[in-house]
Amino acid sequence: MPKLGMEPIRREALVRATIAELGRAGTLDVTVSQIARRAGVSSALAHHYFGGKDQIFLAAMRRILADFSADVRRELEGASPSDRAAAIVRASFSSSSFTPEAVGAWMCFYGMAQKNAEALHLWQIYHRRLRSNLIHALRPFCSRPEDAADTLGALIDGLYIRAALDPALTPGEALGQALAVLRGLCAEGRS
Amino acid sequence: MPKLGMEPIRREALVRATIAELGRAGTLDVTVSQIARRAGVSSALAHHYFGGKDQIFLAAMRRILADFSADVRRELEGASPSDRAAAIVRASFSSSSFTPEAVGAWMCFYGMAQKNAEALHLWQIYHRRLRSNLIHALRPFCSRPEDAADTLGALIDGLYIRAALDPALTPGEALGQALAVLRGLCAEGRS
Amino acid sequence: MPKLGMEPIRREALVRATIAELGRAGTLDVTVSQIARRAGVSSALAHHYFGGKDQIFLAAMRRILADFSADVRRELEGASPSDRAAAIVRASFSSSSFTPEAVGAWMCFYGMAQKNAEALHLWQIYHRRLRSNLIHALRPFCSRPEDAADTLGALIDGLYIRAALDPALTPGEALGQALAVLRGLCAEGRS
Amino acid sequence: MPKLGMEPIRREALVRATIAELGRAGTLDVTVSQIARRAGVSSALAHHYFGGKDQIFLAAMRRILADFSADVRRELEGASPSDRAAAIVRASFSSSSFTPEAVGAWMCFYGMAQKNAEALHLWQIYHRRLRSNLIHALRPFCSRPEDAADTLGALIDGLYIRAALDPALTPGEALGQALAVLRGLCAEGRS
DNA sequence: AATGAATGAGGATTCATTCAT
DNA sequence: GATGAATGAATCCTCATTCAT
Numbered sequence: 038m039p040k041l042g043m044e045p046i047r048r049e050a051l052v053r054a055t056i057a058e059l060g061r062a063g064t065l066d067v068t069v070s071q072i073a074r075r076a077g078v079s080s081a082l083a084h085h086y087f088g089g090k091d092q093i094f095l096a097a098m099r100r101i102l103a104d105f106s107a108d109v110r111r112e113l114e115g116a117s118p119s120d121r122a123a124a125i126v127r128a129s130f131s132s133s134s135f136t137p138e139a140v141g142a143w144m145c146f147y148g149m150a151q152k153n154a155e156a157l158h159l160w161q162i163y164h165r166r167l168r169s170n171l172i173h174a175l176r177p178f179c180s181r182p183e184d185a186a187d188t189l190g191a192l193i194d195g196l197y198i199r200a201a202l203d204p205a206l207t208p209g210e211a212l213g214q215a216l217a218v219l220r221g222l223c224a225e226g227r228s
Numbered sequence: 229m230p231k232l233g234m235e236p237i238r239r240e241a242l243v244r245a246t247i248a249e250l251g252r253a254g255t256l257d258v259t260v261s262q263i264a265r266r267a268g269v270s271s272a273l274a275h276h277y278f279g280g281k282d283q284i285f286l287a288a289m290r291r292i293l294a295d296f297s298a299d300v301r302r303e304l305e306g307a308s309p310s311d312r313a314a315a316i317v318r319a320s321f322s323s324s325s326f327t328p329e330a331v332g333a334w335m336c337f338y339g340m341a342q343k344n345a346e347a348l349h350l351w352q353i354y355h356r357r358l359r360s361n362l363i364h365a366l367r368p369f370c371s372r373p374e375d376a377a378d379t380l381g382a383l384i385d386g387l388y389i390r391a392a393l394d395p396a397l398t399p400g401e402a403l404g405q406a407l408a409v410l411r412g413l414c415a416e417g418r419s
Numbered sequence: 420m421p422k423l424g425m426e427p428i429r430r431e432a433l434v435r436a437t438i439a440e441l442g443r444a445g446t447l448d449v450t451v452s453q454i455a456r457r458a459g460v461s462s463a464l465a466h467h468y469f470g471g472k473d474q475i476f477l478a479a480m481r482r483i484l485a486d487f488s489a490d491v492r493r494e495l496e497g498a499s500p501s502d503r504a505a506a507i508v509r510a511s512f513s514s515s516s517f518t519p520e521a522v523g524a525w526m527c528f529y530g531m532a533q534k535n536a537e538a539l540h541l542w543q544i545y546h547r548r549l550r551s552n553l554i555h556a557l558r559p560f561c562s563r564p565e566d567a568a569d570t571l572g573a574l575i576d577g578l579y580i581r582a583a584l585d586p587a588l589t590p591g592e593a594l595g596q597a598l599a600v601l602r603g604l605c606a607e608g609r610s
Numbered sequence: 611m612p613k614l615g616m617e618p619i620r621r622e623a624l625v626r627a628t629i630a631e632l633g634r635a636g637t638l639d640v641t642v643s644q645i646a647r648r649a650g651v652s653s654a655l656a657h658h659y660f661g662g663k664d665q666i667f668l669a670a671m672r673r674i675l676a677d678f679s680a681d682v683r684r685e686l687e688g689a690s691p692s693d694r695a696a697a698i699v700r701a702s703f704s705s706s707s708f709t710p711e712a713v714g715a716w717m718c719f720y721g722m723a724q725k726n727a728e729a730l731h732l733w734q735i736y737h738r739r740l741r742s743n744l745i746h747a748l749r750p751f752c753s754r755p756e757d758a759a760d761t762l763g764a765l766i767d768g769l770y771i772r773a774a775l776d777p778a779l780t781p782g783e784a785l786g787q788a789l790a791v792l793r794g795l796c797a798e799g800r801s
Numbered sequence: 802a803a804t805g806a807a808t809g810a811g812g813a814t815t816c817a818t819t820c821a822t
Numbered sequence: 823g824a825t826g827a828a829t830g831a832a833t834c835c836t837c838a839t840t841c842a843t
Contacts, residue, residue, distance in 0.1 A: 082827080152255055218409060272840080530638075533775070654836080
């Protein structure tokens with residue numbers, strides 16, 4: 038029963054289905070048909086709305102990054118200056134962006150970024166924004182905030198991978214480890 | 229003119245070609261034909277020796293892990309007790325295991341590990357051995373060597389990804405960051 | 420806001436759009452969506468009015484043939500008996516039926532005529548009428564007017580193809596060549 | 611039962627099958643599968659040997675043009691100077707290049723030439739060579755050999771189309787018409 | 802030992818067509 | 823009168839894999 042105004046609904050459903058399928062597979066080996074089936078539509082419709090497989094994936098990537106940005110902003114809003122860096126770390130391991138699904142999908146982006154120029158560009162935007170946020174937050178407490186930001190960013194990414202592959206690592210533990218390193222970085226800065 | 233004793237030579241060539249292709253592509257989207265062409269043999273021969281694509285990839289993964297293990301062992305041999313953790317970190321960023329090629333191939337293993345049970349198993353073996361090495365090396369200097377080892381391991385993985393996607397990050401810098409965190413972890417342990 | 424009496428307007432717009440698209444593509448590889456877009460309506464409407472793609476094409480073919488017939492009639496009206504054959508030739512290369520667009524569309528009909536029985540029928544009607552007109556016009560001046568008409572008809576078609584593929588051949592030149600052959604045919608008839 | 615040296619055999623079979631299918635369909639709406647089926651191989655093999663649909667079609671086009679060139683050369687070899695133009699015309703309607711099959715395939719080339727740059731190039735080569743042959747043959751007998759060659763060329767093409775669409779027109783009749791026009795052109799040249 | 806030959810299965814993509822509104 | 827929504831069927835193409843030689 039076709040209705041009007043389905044486009045945003047379908048796009049949303051397809052983006053969600055893409056993230057879900059990427060998270061399930063952990064690989065880019067996901068077919069448009071699988072995505073469409075999960076979204077409850079035909080694969081032709083997915084092409085109709087997005088134009089192609091790459092753009093479906095890019096839309097999913099944008100959505101994940103946007104969700105993450107929102108998490109960061111939300112955490113930063115209520116944070117005192119001395120808590121800003123920790124807030125960013127908390128956002129990185131927030132429940133919404135740390136579901137097994139999202140972690141798996143995120144892993145796929147590393148693959149996408151090596152094949153698709155626009156995907157790489159999206160990743161770089163995320164990367165720079167996170168780095169810049171971290172530097173800003175760390176500056177008052179570290180002697181070399183750039184290096185500290187790089188370290189913290191790499192650690193966050195590394196913990197993501199562990200979480201994706203090692204079910205034993207819980208988000209809470211990952212967060213704890215990241216915060217501990219953060220404390221170490223600030224301590225080093227002070228020493 | 230078929231020759232005798234070609235098997236190990238062909239296997240070696242194919243494994244090397246696989247790693248090279250994975251590094252070049254940065255993705256698992258590598259065909260058996262591409263690998264065989266680079267190795268200078270027919271794709272049928274690749275199947276003949278390995279049985280299938282997955283097993284070609286697994287052989288490449290084993291090779292990378294074995295190379296890495298050798299690097300670690302070599303670095304550990306001449307290290308004083310207080311230098312053991314740093315030796316492991318140095319091995320992780322040694323030139324041989326940190327070529328763009330190897331980094332790209334390594335990235336692919338994360339993808340493999342999510343699809344192929346045996347690949348996951350291999351990764352877990354590497355992971356546990358590295359963790360155990362690190363714990364052992366860190367125990368004298370850290371109050372919680374397990375956590376410190378997890379942190380350091382995650383950081384190493386995260387720096388790998390950065391290196392794969394961000395040409396601005398050199399192995400030397402990555403090593404420096406990892407060693408700095410190592411110092412922080414030990415300092416924290418002492419405090 | 421649906422309006423009354425839109426049907427003829429829409430049909431006209433769609434037929435024109437079809438001819439334009441065929442002329443642009445030079446091939447039958449024209450989609451209903453392209454036609455509808457150019458006509459400013461939805462592709463569903465095109466089906467609504469015509470019933471299917473083939474019938475849209477047939478309607479366009481009928482229109483081209485009707486336009487051509489009108490051209491012929493107009494030229495014949497003011498022609499003296501000794502000028503009738505030349506008048507038909509002139510009509511064949513009149514500006515209206517010799518636009519690049521029309522030439523391209525006409526070429527497509529050759530393709531259609533081989534797939535669609537009704538298209539073939541339409542082509543045969545055009546063909547017979549042209550032949551009959553030519554025979555009638557040539558009879559007073561040729562010993563074998565049927566053969567002359569066949570020759571002249573084939574030449575006209577051949578010049579169409581040249582014009583479609585070879586931008587160097589202008590309508591004026593084509594007309595000149597056709598008229599020269601016409602003179603030759605009549606001369607031959609007299610000898 | 612795969613054997614060695616099949617490539618030229620398969621290529622030949624596929625090219626022949628392509629011409630046959632184009633001739634049967636009279637349209638470019640011929641699928642690779644249809645061609646492959648007629649050639650007795652899988653569609654994958656067709657891609658393997660030719661790389662893609664376009665190149666299969668181009669190979670067929672080259673073959674038709676080469677066959678035609680051979681016909682022309684053969685006819686010209688034994689022709690006296692005063693018979694050269696007629697020899698070319700005879701070649702154009704020789705049995706080999708005038709089978710219903712070849713005629714249908716030839717028609718398709720007009721379609722191809724409008725979509726594929728290389729096809730257009732091939733057609734232009736054929737076109738120029740034929741024109742140059744005709745001019746050379748007509749020069750001693752016509753006052754304006756270029757125009758005569760253009761006319762004759764267009765007539766030949768036009769007769770092709772008639773033959774493709776009108777089963778009533780036999781090759782013999784077509785040849786007769788073309789030769790008659792040729793005589794007319796030469797007569798005109800002499801007058 | 803090694804390969805050319807060959808294919809089946811599957812995937813992205815396109816498009817005519819239908820239907821409820 | 824008109825359209826957005828939706829799809830099934832079909833097509834090109836790729837690729838891992840097998841087999842006879």
